[in-house]
Amino acid sequence: MPKPEILDPQGQAVTRALTRIGIDGVADVRQGKHFELEVDDSLDDETLHRIAGDLLANPVIEDWTVRRV
């Protein structure tokens, strides 16, 4: 997800659209990317974090989390 201090024009556009279609009660909207990876059990957490931080996220403007399901 975009870091809190980063402007999120897409999220702001969604917030305005919600107001236009008459839906109140939404104070803020943030839009980010979501990846689902199908991996072998051999892939360790360190590698998963490397994939997330080096390839999938932009660490300068994005925060990211890794979750095994």
Place this chain on the structure above:
Amino acid sequence: MPKPEILDPQGQAVTRALTRIGIDGVADVRQGKHFELEVDDSLDDETLHRIAGDLLANPVIEDWTVRRV
């Protein structure tokens, strides 16, 4: 997330990039959108599902879930 039967070129590009940087063990990658909404307690689940299904997702090609945290 894109429905399983929908081609995901972005996910495929990530899968190929992982192989190029020498990371094996990733069978598939799917890329989708993730939204975080800050809402009043007055907003009920039905409205949240309406927001997700009518505005944030494209129900023709995407599956979506709503989670309160």
